[in-house]
Amino acid sequence: MGKIVGYIRVSTDKQTVENQEHAILKYCSREKLHVGDWYKLEMSSRRTTKQRRIEELLETLKSGDTLIVSELSRLARSVGQIAIIVDALRENGVRFISLKEGIQINGKKDIQTKVMITMFSLFAEIERDLISERTKEGLERARAQGKLLGRPKGRLGFSKLDGKESQIKELMDKGVTRANIARIVGVSWPTLQNFLKTRQLP
Incomplete structure (x- = not known):
């Protein structure tokens, strides 16, 4: 044990x-x-x-x-x-x-x-939708007041993993777990997970 x-x-x-x-x-x-x-x-x-x-x-x-x-x-x-x-x-x-x-x-x-992971993911999606809805309402109120907010549409924030997409994809294709990929590229597991999501990588 x-x-x-x-x-x-x-x-x-x-x-x-x-x-x-x-x-x-x-x-x-x-x-x-x-x-x-x-x-x-x-x-x-x-x-x-x-x-x-x-x-x-x-x-x-x-x-x-x-x-x-x-x-x-x-x-x-x-x-x-x-x-x-x-x-x-x-x-x-x-x-x-x-x-x-x-x-x-x-x-x-x-x-x-x-099943447990699926439930967590479902609740997380619901949570994100609620947050997104509240954010949209806040932005609409701000725009109504004439405020300019946020980064230009479509622009992603910088990540230390930018430029390593090919290496990450190659490791994933070889069946390397995401936890091990995170160690290889020198970041935490949550950082890798967020990068894959924002860059819409598989």
């Missing part, structure tokens, strides 16, 4: 570190598991994945390891971010457990895992 990691994050107005740690230890005691490593952070979920040490987690956890959180909101503040993180864990063969929601993803490409 691989190592077991407990991830705890609190902000000033959320539950304490001790409460989350107690929930994880109680579960592990019942299941006869031992937490080998802890990630304990006191910061808002508005911080970047790097600041929340998510990228470090994805780099550290290996196939057969287990990540336990007291609830999904400890990982990220949006369903879209959670979906990306959980899918990265699955792709790396990492078992993921969220206690409050009773979620267990075994890090395998079985039917249960596929």
